[in-house]
Amino acid sequence: MIGEGWKKVSVVSANAALIGGLIEACREVIATNADHLSELDRAIGDGDHGTNMRRGLEAVYAERNRLSELPLPKALEEIGLTLVMSVGGAAGPLYGTLLIEIGRQLGGTHVQDDFARALERAIDAVARRGRAGPGDKTLLDVLYPVHGEVLRRAGLAGISERAERAASLTFGMRAMRGRAAFLGDRSIGHVDPGAKSCALLTAAICRFLEEQCPA
Amino acid sequence: MNPKSANVGIVIVSHSPLVAEGAADMVRQMVGDCVPLAWSGGNAEGGLGTHAAGILAALERAWSDAGVAVFVDLGGAETNSEMAIEMLGEPRSGRVVICDAPLVEGAVMAAAEASGGAALARVVATAEELSP
Numbered sequence: 001m002i003g004e005g006w007k008k009v010s011v012v013s014a015n016a017a018l019i020g021g022l023i024e025a026c027r028e029v030i031a032t033n034a035d036h037l038s039e040l041d042r043a044i045g046d047g048d049h050g051t052n053m054r055r056g057l058e059a060v061y062a063e064r065n066r067l068s069e070l071p072l073p074k075a076l077e078e079i080g081l082t083l084v085m086s087v088g089g090a091a092g093p094l095y096g097t098l099l100i101e102i103g104r105q106l107g108g109t110h111v112q113d114d115f116a117r118a119l120e121r122a123i124d125a126v127a128r129r130g131r132a133g134p135g136d137k138t139l140l141d142v143l144y145p146v147h148g149e150v151l152r153r154a155g156l157a158g159i160s161e162r163a164e165r166a167a168s169l170t171f172g173m174r175a176m177r178g179r180a181a182f183l184g185d186r187s188i189g190h191v192d193p194g195a196k197s198c199a200l201l202t203a204a205i206c207r208f209l210e211e212q213c214p215a
Numbered sequence: 216m217n218p219k220s221a222n223v224g225i226v227i228v229s230h231s232p233l234v235a236e237g238a239a240d241m242v243r244q245m246v247g248d249c250v251p252l253a254w255s256g257g258n259a260e261g262g263l264g265t266h267a268a269g270i271l272a273a274l275e276r277a278w279s280d281a282g283v284a285v286f287v288d289l290g291g292a293e294t295n296s297e298m299a300i301e302m303l304g305e306p307r308s309g310r311v312v313i314c315d316a317p318l319v320e321g322a323v324m325a326a327a328e329a330s331g332g333a334a335l336a337r338v339v340a341t342a343e344e345l346s347p
Contacts, residue, residue, distance in 0.1 A: 046263055055259065084298055088258040088266030090291040093298040096267075129294060178290055 016068035019075050021208055023064045027057040029204035030197065037200075040193040044180040049091060049193040056087035056095070073107030076100070090178055091194060094126050094139060101125040116150045123147055136176035137187065139194035142166045146202055160206040167191060167199035223329040223338045224251035224277035226285045227322050228270055228292045230263045232256035238286075238319045245323055246330040253277035265292045270299035274311065282310040282335030284342065286322045310335065316342040 030037075030053045038050030060067070060082050067075045080099030084092050105118030123143045132138045145166040149159040168191060175187035178194075225242060229235040235256030242252055253276035258264030265287075277283055285300075287293045293313060300311045312335060314321050321342040328341040 048258070048262065048264065051260075052258070052264075084302070085266075085268040086259065088268075088295070089264050090294050092267055093294045096298065129297065181290075 018212060019070070019072065020064050020068040021212065022205060023057075023060055023067065023079070025204045025208040026201055027061040029200050030054055030057045033197075033200055037193050037197050040191055040196055043190040044175060044183055044187045045193060046089075046179055048089065049197065052087045052089050052091055053197050056083045056092065059083075059086035071107075073103045073105075076103030076106065078103075090130065091139075091197070094130055094194070097129045098122050098126050098143070116147065119147050119150055130177055132177040135173060137170050137173035137180065137192045137195070138175075138177055139192070139198040141170050141173070141192070142195045142198040142202065146198075156206040156210045160203040163199040163202035167195040170195040221281060222250045222279060222332055223281045223325075223335050224253070224279040224283040225322055225326050225329065226252075226270070226273045226277045226283055226296075227254040227256075227318065228265055228273070228285060228296050229254075229256045229288045229318060230265055230292060231288075232261065234288065234318070238322055241319065242322050242326045246326045250326050250329045251277040251279045251283075252326070265295045267295045267298040267302065270296050271302050274299060274303055278307070280310075282312070282338075284325045284329070284335065284338050285311060285313045286316065286318045286325070286342070287313060288318050312339045314339050314342045316345050320345050 034050035034054040036050065037053060038047050041047050041049035060079050063082060067078055070078065076099045080096040080103065083099065084096030086092070087095065101122035102118050105121050106115070123140065126143065127133060127140055130138060130140070132140055134140060134144050142163050145162050146159060149162045154162070170192040171190065172188060173192070174185060175181045175183065175192070180187045180192070227235050227238045229238065233256070235254035239252055239254040253273040255265065255269040255273040259266050259268065274283060285296050287296050296313050300308050303311065314325065324345060325338045325342040328338045
């Protein structure tokens with residue numbers, strides 16, 4: 001269960017192997033899917049989401065040894081900062097804000113064991129940063145449902161499936177933020193690249209945690 | 216960095232390096248060297264886009280204790296600029312304002328105002344008068 005899994009992750013056993021493994025899993029899924037993400041972005045954006053994300057994850061991967069030595073909240077903050085500095089576009093600040101805020105929340109004195117609440121606050125920060133909300137055809141359309149699943153303590157496989165389904169649902173949405181918003185109705189009929197990368201990362205993280213913390 | 220940094224600084228952020236550099240060049244030709252000025256355009260690979268690291272570097276180059284007025288083009292430029300400003304850290308981040316004004320006209324008007332020694336709020340207000 002993710003609730004239990006994350007409790008273990010955030011408080012007890014955030015060790016070097018775990019952080020390094022998460023980094024590696026994320027880097028791999030983005031490297032494998034970078035072309036597909038850029039293809040999605042070519043339809044409604046500027047075609048570089050895959051390239052940008054790959055650059056970001058490679059930058060994080062290059063620092064994995066140093067990052068693995070940090071406590072998990074600090075590692076998340078620094079990974080977020082690295083993404084901000086290396087990804088660029090809108091994705092850099094959005095993913096960066098997500099991770100930096102999760103790190104800050106987990107590192108705070110009040111919410112140390114509550115991943116769901118840390119995630120919620122971090123998602124709020126992403127929404128503020130992007131001035132976006134649900135249904136705007138962004139990565140938030142994956143993050144909100146993922147948070148919902150975490151909140152009801154769904155299993156890792158359930159979370160991962162929900163993320164994939166949520167990304168697919170952006171197909172029918174009209175983009176309200178970012179470059180895609182300039183396309184108006186023509187943005188309908190394409191999966192949002194940010195939502196897709198978010199679902200891929202969620203799935204990769206869930207897969208990795210399942211291997212680490214079997215139910 | 217700038218010897219006359221008593222005046223408010225100007226930073227121009229565009230998805231296109233050519234637009235950013237061109238707008239900065241226009242400002243420079245109009246007000247000379249009396250305002251700290253820097254630009255950031257394009258992504259880390261030189262293509263279209265914006266990135267926080269580049270904007271942060273521009274903020275450092277154009278830094279003035281009187282503050283910095285930032286001009287952006289499309290949405291991502293604003294998001295990345297906000298991120299870069301936060302990364303400056305307090306108290307400097309409190310002395311940077313993203314202007315709600317057209318990139319070229321805003322930067323030129325703001326620079327003209329700044330070159331006369333106006334305070335940040337005045338510089339920003341002058342630029343934002345251009346917005347409907």
